[in-house]
Amino acid sequence: MVKTETFMPIILGTDNNAYGIARSLHEAFHIKPTCFGRGNLIMTRDSKIVNVIVRDFSDDEEFVKEITKIGQELKKAYQHLIIIAASDQYAEQVIRNKSKLEGLFDVPFIDQELLTSLTHKDKFYKLAEDTGLPIPGTQRITVENHKDFISKFDFPVALKPANTTEYLGIHFDGKKKAFIIDDAEELASTIDKIYQSGYSDTMILQEFIPGDDSHMRTVNAYVDHNGQVRMMVLGHPVLEDVTPNLIGNYVAIINDYNEKLYKQIKNFLETIKFHGFVNFDLKYDARDEEFKAFDVNVRPGRSSYFTTASGYNIFAEVVKDLALKEPFTKTVDAKADHLWLGVPKKLAVKYIEDEKIKAKVQKLIKEKKYSYTLYNSQDKSIKRNWRLYKYYHQYWQRYQTYFTNKENL
Known part of the structure; x- marks a missing residue:
């Protein structure tokens, strides 16, 4: 039997992903993990399976001070305090302060230098090219060349910032996480707005x-303290969030399996000497039958509970690695038949464009092989149930307002 008093996961964040991580750990070890964040969001509010600690901190110094206080108190009862970040901001904050946190906490994260190479998209794409990880055809736009820039690709094209941290701090009308640009005039106008707003x-x-959302793929992996990839789980997103500031997030995922892609991801992670949780976003290109990577995150994917729901609890791996000291034996390449949903099931069926995928989704729903992160039979109350109903139901209005058919793009 696992001695659960030897470890306490500390999840940074109180959002949907944080709840999914806490739920995964609760299901694996029957513990009540700690969520630590700046706000008490509805996803973890009134939960019976997680302890939520909210503190007001605005910078790294206050963050380290507050989490250290919590850590010192928890250390009286637990030998291992394992930090898991549920968002990019928290992951980057941990990495910036890694040397100050190690010792009191187990900190399964990479260092600042590698973080910069992965989160700055320009550097990530170069790293991918060097390690044989396929990427889409790419051009770089800069302050110096943006006024005379001409796309060498046919429209539509995708446009996004290389430096997401800097981009987060700027504001302009029509700002999106990423853009689908239909013509040269729109491209010039959008680029001009971005650089006039102060982006450099x-x-x-x-x-x-x-292709539509059914061509997307997402991979979640955990790499242990020796650089060994313990588990990879491939998901086939079949519907994306349409909310302007949430474009790129998935709201319906079916598990998938691809041996070649697993090998490419494993080679990439081991070559760069990664450590911790990582999430890749990719898209299948039917023209050359390759999966093209366009984003990597140094934390679990926002919909990462799909891994646990499908029978592959990737979050148990960090506990086995750091607290239970279980040695690496082999890489688990997940293979399952399951549907994860972040929107009402009827909405997903309505807006999925690919008829074969739609039929598969309907089949999985009929067979009851589906799940939600927040709907949890072990975590119910009248207040919580009502909040979650409203949270999921709001997506009907969002899709009616923002949905764009992509099948002919």
């Missing part, structure tokens, strides 16, 4: 790989 780094222009 590179923008990435990429060929738009044909």
Whole structure:
């Protein structure tokens, strides 16, 4: 039997992903993990399976001070305090302060230098090219060349910032996480708005790989303290969030399996000497039958509970690695038949464009092989149930307002 008093996961964040991580650990070890964040969001509010600690901190110094206080108190009862970040901001904050946190906490994260190479998209794409990980056709736009820039790709094209941290701090009308640009005039106008708003780094222009959301893939992996990839779980997103500031997030995922892609991801992670949780976003390109990577995150994917729901609890791996000291034996390449949903099931069926995928989704729903992160039979109350109903139901209005058919792009 696992001695659960030897470890306490500390999840940074109180959002949907944080709840999914806490739920995974609760299901694996029957513990009540700690969520630590700046706000008490509805996803973890009134939960019976997680302890939520909210503190007001606005910078790194206050963050370290507050989490250290909590850690010192928890250390009286637990030998291992394992930090898991549920968002990019928290992951980057941990990495910036890694040397101050190690010792009191187990900190399964990479260092600042590698973080910069992965989160700055321009550097990530170069790293991917060097390690044989396929990427879409790419052009770089800079302050110096943006006024005379001409796309070498046919429209539509995708446009996004290389430096997401800097981009987060700027504001302009029509701002989006990423853009689908239909013509040269729109491209010039959008680029001009971005640089006039104060953005100073590179923008990435990429060929738009044909196909709707059913061509997307997402991989979640955990790499242990020796650089061994313990588990990889491949998901086939079949519907994306349409909310303007949430474009790129998935709201319906079916598990998938691809041996070649697993090998490419494993080679990439081991070559760069990664450690911790990582999430890749990719798109299948039918023209050359390759999965093209366009984003990597040094934390679990926002919909990462799909791993646990499908029978592959990736979050148990960090506990086995750091607290239970279980040695690496082999890489688990997940293979399952399951549907994860972040929107009402009827909405997903309505807005999925690919008829074969739609039929598969309907089949999995009929067979009851589906799940939600927040709907949890072990975590119910009248207040919580009502909040979650409203949270999921709001997506009907969002899709009616923002949905764009992509099947002919």
